[in-house]
Amino acid sequence: MSKVEKAIAKLYAQARLASDNAYSPYSGAKVGACVVDDDGNVYSGCNVENASFGLTQCAERNALAAAVAHGMKPGAAQTLLIYATGFDSLAPCGACRQVMSELLADDATVISCHSETDYRSWSIVELLPHPFVLS
Numbered sequence: 001m002s003k004v005e006k007a008i009a010k011l012y013a014q015a016r017l018a019s020d021n022a023y024s025p026y027s028g029a030k031v032g033a034c035v036v037d038d039d040g041n042v043y044s045g046c047n048v049e050n051a052s053f054g055l056t057q058c059a060e061r062n063a064l065a066a067a068v069a070h071g072m073k074p075g076a077a078q079t080l081l082i083y084a085t086g087f088d089s090l091a092p093c094g095a096c097r098q099v100m101s102e103l104l105a106d107d108a109t110v111i112s113c114h115s116e117t118d119y120r121s122w123s124i125v126e127l128l129p130h131p132f133v134l135s
């Protein structure tokens, strides 16, 4: 089993469960995301929309915020998995890529699942080769 297949076996069901909680009356899209830290803890998030559209929060950033709130340190997570309905195949938005780049490990893998067998995966560097950093 590859690293990606193992991550799907561990996280797919939880991401799908999180997507059930999406608050998305405007787009109808249901997105769930799970991040697993180096201690094996799993943190979930879903998309939360707002009538003031710009305030919408993506599932990936909500999962990462939950991880940080529960004590995950920046760089201490190797895998983030997304499950999405309402898209043929979701590639994470730019804002989420920036946040992933800062909070996931440098060699982390991001997996986006349409189903357990229909998915795409990327490294952080593939998603965002030139992140914004404060120097």
Ligand code: THU
Binding pocket: 024, 027, 029, 031, 046, 047, 048, 049, 056, 057, 058, 059, 060, 090, 091, 092, 093, 096
């Ligand atoms: N969305 C996510 O949750 N993650 C992404 O990476 C892109 C988009 C959500 C936000 C909004 O609720 C819906 O998908 C349509 O943009």
